[in-house]
Amino acid sequence: MVRIYEVPFHPHAGRAWEVRLAGRVIERCDSRYDALRCAVSRASSDGGDARIDVEGADGVWRPFGTDIKRPVAIPMPARRTSVSVPH
Numbered sequence: 001m002v003r004i005y006e007v008p009f010h011p012h013a014g015r016a017w018e019v020r021l022a023g024r025v026i027e028r029c030d031s032r033y034d035a036l037r038c039a040v041s042r043a044s045s046d047g048g049d050a051r052i053d054v055e056g057a058d059g060v061w062r063p064f065g066t067d068i069k070r071p072v073a074i075p076m077p078a079r080r081t082s083v084s085v086p087h
Helices: 030-044
Strands: 003-007 017-021 024-029 048-055 061-064
Touching: 003 030, 017 030, 024 030, 024 048
Parallel strands: 003 048
Antiparallel strands: 003 017, 017 024, 048 061
16 A cells, blocks of 8 residues: 655645645644655655655646655556558
């Protein structure tokens, strides 16, 4: 089972950033940076079955691995390609 840590873009009630696990608040932090650091630390200690979802300024949640350097591979829709066949 994958453990998903969530870090929102905005603070809760304008005061603290929440780190959530399975929708439950597990930590409140003074800054978004601290919330990200907390999520990375906890996810790293969980091992390979954890990821971090981070909300962007555009409201889109993006999944990251425990190294937070690159997004987790997510399936992309198949591209349609057309091939020209000479007549």
